[in-house]
Amino acid sequence: MTNEQLVSKVWNYAHVLRDQGVSYGDYIEQITYLLFLKMDQERVDLLGEPSAIPTDWQWSQLSGKTGDELELHYRHTLEALAKEGGLIGTIFRKAQNKLSDPAKLTRVVSLIDKEGPWIGIGVDVKGQIYEGLLEKNASEVRSGAGQYFTPRPVIDAVVECVAPKIGETVCDPACGTGGFLLSAYDHMKGQTQDRDRLRDLRHTSFTGVDIVDEVVRLCAMNLYLHGVGNGGSPVYQGDALSGDNGKRFDVVLTNPPFGKKSSYKVVGEDGQVSTERENYEREDFKFTTSNKQFNFLQHIMTVMEAHGRAGVVLPDNVLFEAGRAGEGIRKRLLEGFNFHTLLRLPTGIWYSPGVKANVLFFDKRPASKEVQTKELWVYDYRTNIHKTLKTKLLVRSDLDDFVRCYQERKETERFKRFTYDELVARDKLNLDIFWLKDDSLADIEALPAPDVLAAEIVENLEAALGHFRSVAEELGVVEE
Numbered sequence: 001m002t003n004e005q006l007v008s009k010v011w012n013y014a015h016v017l018r019d020q021g022v023s024y025g026d027y028i029e030q031i032t033y034l035l036f037l038k039m040d041q042e043r044v045d046l047l048g049e050p051s052a053i054p055t056d057w058q059w060s061q062l063s064g065k066t067g068d069e070l071e072l073h074y075r076h077t078l079e080a081l082a083k084e085g086g087l088i089g090t091i092f093r094k095a096q097n098k099l100s101d102p103a104k105l106t107r108v109v110s111l112i113d114k115e116g117p118w119i120g121i122g123v124d125v126k127g128q129i130y131e132g133l134l135e136k137n138a139s140e141v142r143s144g145a146g147q148y149f150t151p152r153p154v155i156d157a158v159v160e161c162v163a164p165k166i167g168e169t170v171c172d173p174a175c176g177t178g179g180f181l182l183s184a185y186d187h188m189k190g191q192t193q194d195r196d197r198l199r200d201l202r203h204t205s206f207t208g209v210d211i212v213d214e215v216v217r218l219c220a221m222n223l224y225l226h227g228v229g230n231g232g233s234p235v236y237q238g239d240a241l242s243g244d245n246g247k248r249f250d251v252v253l254t255n256p257p258f259g260k261k262s263s264y265k266v267v268g269e270d271g272q273v274s275t276e277r278e279n280y281e282r283e284d285f286k287f288t289t290s291n292k293q294f295n296f297l298q299h300i301m302t303v304m305e306a307h308g309r310a311g312v313v314l315p316d317n318v319l320f321e322a323g324r325a326g327e328g329i330r331k332r333l334l335e336g337f338n339f340h341t342l343l344r345l346p347t348g349i350w351y352s353p354g355v356k357a358n359v360l361f362f363d364k365r366p367a368s369k370e371v372q373t374k375e376l377w378v379y380d381y382r383t384n385i386h387k388t389l390k391t392k393l394l395v396r397s398d399l400d401d402f403v404r405c406y407q408e409r410k411e412t413e414r415f416k417r418f419t420y421d422e423l424v425a426r427d428k429l430n431l432d433i434f435w436l437k438d439d440s441l442a443d444i445e446a447l448p449a450p451d452v453l454a455a456e457i458v459e460n461l462e463a464a465l466g467h468f469r470s471v472a473e474e475l476g477v478v479e480e
Contacts, residue, residue: 014133024137026098027213030105031133033078033222034112035061036091042119049405052088054230057081063113071102088234090220094213130225134177134218149312150179150255151349157399158253158311158359159183161341161406166191166201168250173240173267173299175208177217180253181235185228202228207249208235241295244284248305255313256296258352286332287326293318297329297360301337304364313345316356330429334420338363342378343402343438344434348387349394356382359407363387371420375432379405379415383436 016025041059043049051058057077065073074097081092099105112118135149156433160179164170166188172180186203206228210216216237223229284302291294293314300310319330319342333339341361347354365372379402405415416435421430 001110011187013451014136014403014408014453015380017108018421020104022099022104025134026212028130028133028137029095029098030068030099031109031112032091032217033095034109035118035222036088036221037077038112039119042117046117046119046239054084056079059113063109066106067102071100071105074105074109079429081438085296086228086231086273087224087233090236091217091224092238093217094291095217096285101444110288115289130222130249131177134334146209149176149183149351152179152183152395152401153394153396153399154313154349154359155179155183155253155344156396158313158361160403161361162251162253162309162311164188164251164253166197166205169205169207169305170251170253171207171209171247171249171303172254173209173252173303174254174256174296175210175219176255178235180230181206181219182226183210185223185226185250197318201234203234205231207247209238210235211237211239212298222459223414241282241299243282244302246300247303250301250308252300252304252308252310252312253308254296254300256293258315258355258357260297274310279384281471287325289323291317291321291325294321294325294329298335306364306366310360310362310364310366312360312362314360318360318434319358320428321394322428331424331432333360333362334360334376334423334429335371336365336367337372338365339373339376341406342431342433344378344380344382346382346385346387346394348389348392351389373420373423375420376418376423377416378433380434381414383434384439 003171012022014027018024037053037057037059040051040053044051044058045379053059057080057370061068062073062077063227078095078097079090081088082095083089084092089452097105100109103279112369164184164187168188168193169182170181172178175181185201185206189198192462208216208219208223210219214233219235220229220233223234228234282298285295285298287294287298297312297318300312304310318326320326339360339362341359342363345357345359350357362373370431381399382401401412401414405412414436416433418433424430426433
């Protein structure tokens with residue numbers, strides 16, 4: 001069977017299970033568990049390597065069973081492996097059998113058992129299968145996995161610009177399913193042929209954190225199928241904002257989860273306390289705010305090495321939100337860091353509707369009395385750009401001009417330079433900068449196609465409803 005046929009078969013079976021009432025999310029979870037067990041067994045049988053799984057819970061003990069016997073043994077396997085450490089413990093953390101129908105479970109086990117050896121399939125193909133399932137789940141579930149899925153063209157363009165180098169450490173403190181870490185790995189692995197350096201790259205260069213157990217599992221397996229991580233897990237479950245563990249990184253690449261309010265409060269250096277449910281006391285947070293994007297930005301400022309680099313996806317409100325925290329954090333970003341580039345992303349590229357987001361590129365600098373941002377270059381890839389997830393999908397080549405401008409630093413129609421003096425003179429230090437004329441406002445012929453226009457209207461209405469819902473929740477009208 002060719003690689004393409006295998007991809008098709010896994011996909012087709014996902015559709016069969018979907019029709020039988022099993023969600024893509026549950027299917028992906030079970031594929032994660034079962035594929036790991038099967039590939040561990042193949043390492044023993046084909047490569048002569050010792051198993052990472054205790055004898056009672058290896059694939060050989062599972063694959064010979066059917067029906068209720070299989071379901072019972074599988075459930076006990078998940079319970080046992082959830083107690084293990086390292087990569088195994090990360091993947092099986094809080095694992096549950098979502099294929100409780102013995103017939104469905106038997107069919108999935110049979111599919112995996114017959115279509116092997118999986119370990120012989122190229123990591124790119126295994127990654128293609130797995131990431132395809134993750135993306136399908138994200139597109140179908142707007143809450144949940146969808147919020148963690150950053151468009152791959154955006155990820156790849158950001159990584160190309162930040163350009164992590166082999167030997168550097170890379171962190172994503174809101175790693176989701178691992179898109180930024182995998183893109184960074186792909187960018188770095190071709191920089192050397194030295195086996196020792198490549199081994200270090202796979203096992204020590206990457207760190208990911210996410211607060212959601214299920215997402216960490218998916219990320220760990222996604223990295224594993226791409227050849228990153230082995231005995232130890234490069235990602236772990238945790239709340240990145242809960243504190244500073246002292247670790248520092250050369251490169252930070254991340255897209256913190258969307259949404260304005262955090263489910264906790266932060267006590268900043270200024271002594272002010274927000275009104276959320278959980279207290280975080282962090283001396284490194286200079287400003288108190290319940291806006292989790294601002295808190296992630298402050299966290300990133302902390303964990304960067306002295307000359308570290310960052311590419312961070314953040315919503316528009318970070319650029320213009322007024323108040324002591326918003327203005328103060330933007331001023332700190334300009335004065336203590338070299339905030340050199342801002343990419344305004346188009347709408348219609350996210351699974352969450354109505355999102356307006358940007359990529360902030362900045363470098364850390366040692367403490368100094370001098371302002372570190374001499375100039376900010378802004379690339380507007382939003383005005384007169386119309387994208388949807390179905391008919392006008394964002395592709396990597398759409399961002400080629402931005403990457404070229406990033407590297408060459410020459411002004412164009414979409415790429416403009418603003419000095420520090422110009423920036424601090426703006427009211428409330430508003431960095432939501434745009435200058436291009438919206439053609440559709442002046443010329444009805446310039447309006448996007450009807451399907452694109454309809455999608456944009458729906459997105460804007462859903463975004464507005466989301467904002468009203470947030471206000472209602474704060475007023476106590478709607479329970480959270």
